[in-house]
Amino acid sequence: MSLEAQFYWGGAGLIVLWFAAFGLSLVATRNGTVQAAPATQEFGPEPEPPAVVALLANRWRSVDHAAAATLLDLAASGLVEVRQPADDPANSTVHVTGKDAEALTPYERRVLTRITEQAGESGAPIGAIAFRAQERASSWNSALRREIIAEARLRGLSRSRLAPLLATALFVAAFGPGVLFALGGLTGGHNIRGAITVGVLPAIPLMYLLARAIGERATRLGLEREAHWAGVQAWLRAHEDFAQLPPAAVTMWDRYLAYGAALGVTTRTTRLLGFDAGDKHQVWSSYGGAWRPVRIRYPRLRLGFGATTAQLLQLAGAAAVVAVGLALFAALRQPEWAVTSGPDASHSLRRPGLLLTLGWVAIGLLAIAAAGRFSRWTLFVAFLATMPGNYASGHGWLLHAMDRSGPLPGETVAIVCFSAITAYYLTLAALELRAPHTVTGEVLRMEPRKRDKAPRFLAVDTGDAEHTIAWALPAGSPDLAPGSVVRLAVSPATRAVRSAELVTA
Structure with a gap:
């Protein structure tokens, strides 16, 4: 075996050994089984906050419902007030009481700050707590999770799943196979750049798996407290109506409602109290003086959405190519072009189906080229459409199509x-020649599109309607943060934003 092969086989062997060590580490650091304690309504002498209980209830994997549980806990302590003015809990409002908040933990202060930002002095609907941008919601919840984990570790309930020494050893060992692969590349005559590339590639999936595995696991005390809170969860679930309690019921149930949210029992409350990116089709807005829900419609299938005058003329030309091309093709088509009978009918390039498809594909390619959307995939699809195997002699309509005068029904x-x-x-295009309209309002949401070059959706509340249609913000335009007030020059016909001016950040 050559020296090059020895290096490669050695690297492959190290990968197998790394996976074996990694698998053993995962098995050895699993959370132990928890035997739920008997159903109880007692929290204990020094109960953990609801956010930490949410971490325990989710087996140290996530902190789902922790933010909602913290809001209810703040309401139970008098820092926040939840009011339900009507029968529908979705119309509940949240208010900051202004009481002293010096003793709050970092994650409690984070939740209270978010409520204060939205509620101000007059309060806000509970639906307005949700974020309007996915990026900000993700970063906010990630920071909240880190702060809750820090609190759980401080209480001795949680620890890192992999010990620092073990995590470091696996991290360093992940680069071992790459070193041998790089040496194999150099021994085999590859240049330094190629050898480094071959050496780095094996470490990427290994590092990804290691990063996913570094999480939290329970301590002995954490398992004991998880068992206790499982008993509290069983007691809460024994109350049939508890799951349907609205957020305003915290005035009656006190901290029980907060712990119910943390333990996943109060499903109705946790659905209404969201600290995620919210519903992109309905956003609460206070622009204009009063809070109200604003429905947003995204015209995804609207022809010409966000197009400029030049693009509209180009698209019109492409559509005209199809219409005129089909008309000319149907008018010029003659029956004697095709071979419909005889021993060579199935092998001739003048078969009816092949002639028809070649004409249609040629017209389609011209239209795509006129629209500026021509690519190698277009040629690939055209090749598949014109493959000879598509035209068996059994297709009777192909034999009769060439005999018709004028266009076919299709x-x-x-x-x-x-x-x-x-x-x-x-x-x-003619309407685009008019002067643009001016629209001033608050940015509700800005949604990206699947294609990077496509205009983004920009939903703006002008303060005088309960519904709005998103505008088309060109792909190269600067981002407009949700909550900012902007002045737009727009074309109503295409919903295109021609210019945007920031009024208030």
């Missing part, structure tokens, strides 16, 4: 549709 429908699309785009 061609007629396509000509009418693309003619209408051409007129539609030309009308939009």
Whole structure:
């Protein structure tokens, strides 16, 4: 065996050994089984806060419902007030009482700060607590999780799943196979850049798995407290109506409602109290003086959405190519072009199906080129469409299609549709010549699109309606933060934003 092969086989062996050590580490650091304590309504002499209980209830994997449970706990302590003015709990409001909040933990202060930002002095609907941007919601909840874990470790309930020495050893060992692979590459005559590339690649999946595994696990005390809170959970679930309690019921149930949210029992309350990115189709807004829900519609299938005048003319030209091309192809088509009978009919390039498809594909390729969307995938699809195997002799309509004078029924429908699309785009292009309208309002949400070059959705509340249609913000435009007030120059026909001016950050 050559020296190069020895290096490669040695690297492969190290990968197997790393996976074996990694698997043994995961098995050895699993959380122990918990035997739930008898059902009880007692919290204990020094009960953990609801946010920490949420970590225990989720087996140290997540802190789901911890923010909602903390809000209810703040309400139970008098720092926050939840009011339900009507029968629908979704219309409940949250208010900051202004009491002393010096003794709060970092995660409690984080939740209270978010409530204060939204509620101000007059209060806000509970739906307004949710964030309007996914990035901010993710970063906020990640910071909240770190602070809750720090509190759990401080109480001796949690620890890192992998000991620092073990995590470091696995981290260093992840680069061992890459070193041998790099040496194998150099021995085999590869340049330094290629050898480094071969050496780095094996470490990437290993580091990813190691990063996913570094989490939290319970201490002995943590397992004991988890068993106790499982008993509290059983006691709460014994009350049939407890799961349907609204957030305002905290005035009656006190901390029990907060612990019910942490333990996943008060399902109705946790659905209403969200600290995530919220519903992108409905956002609470106070722009205009009063809180109200604003429905947002995203015109994803609207033709010409966000297009400029030049783009509209280009699209109109592409649609016209299809309409005119099909009409000319149908008018010029002659029966003698095709071989419909005889021993060579199934092998001739003049088969009816092949001739028809070649004409349709050629018209489609011209239209795609006119629209500026031509790519190698277009040619690949065109090749598949014109493969000879698609035209068996059993397709009777192919034999009769060439005998018809004028367009086929499908061609007629396509000509009418693309003619209408051409007129539609030309009308939009004419409307774009008008002066843009000015719209001033608060940014509700800004949603990306799947294609990077596509315009983004920008939902703006002008303060005078309960519903709005998102505008098209060009892909290269600067981001507009939700909550800021902007002045837009827009084209109503295409919903395109021509310019944006920040009024208030």
